[in-house]
Amino acid sequence: MNFLVSEIVLGKYGYMIRTTIQHQCRKSGSPNIVKNGRTRCGSQQYLCKDCRAVEVLTPKHAYSLDRQEDILHAYQERPNMRGISRIFGVSRKTLAGWIKKNS
Numbered sequence: 001m002n003f004l005v006s007e008i009v010l011g012k013y014g015y016m017i018r019t020t021i022q023h024q025c026r027k028s029g030s031p032n033i034v035k036n037g038r039t040r041c042g043s044q045q046y047l048c049k050d051c052r053a054v055e056v057l058t059p060k061h062a063y064s065l066d067r068q069e070d071i072l073h074a075y076q077e078r079p080n081m082r083g084i085s086r087i088f089g090v091s092r093k094t095l096a097g098w099i100k101k102n103s
């Protein structure tokens, strides 16, 4: 499972939203996982330190549903596609698709 963790940080150009991906073990849910080389097809493999499972954590969707909701919510408050796309780093094409799907 992948979680997108957003935090507001004070950067060089003022406050900004920083998003990092928090990986979790699919079996035990432990965040205690480390990179463990790559598979033959080049996907990053992870080893869970708690249950010793080796897994490939490839997100099915580039954005989680929660993330999508957050972005759409921000868009509803301020319908400025260019701004939203810049703040969240989501392409305008992707954003337009979500808006269409959710309207």
Ligand SMILES: [Zn+2]
Pocket (backbone or CB within 6 Å): 025, 026, 027, 028, 029, 030, 048, 049, 050, 051, 052, 053
């Ligand atoms: Zn585990």
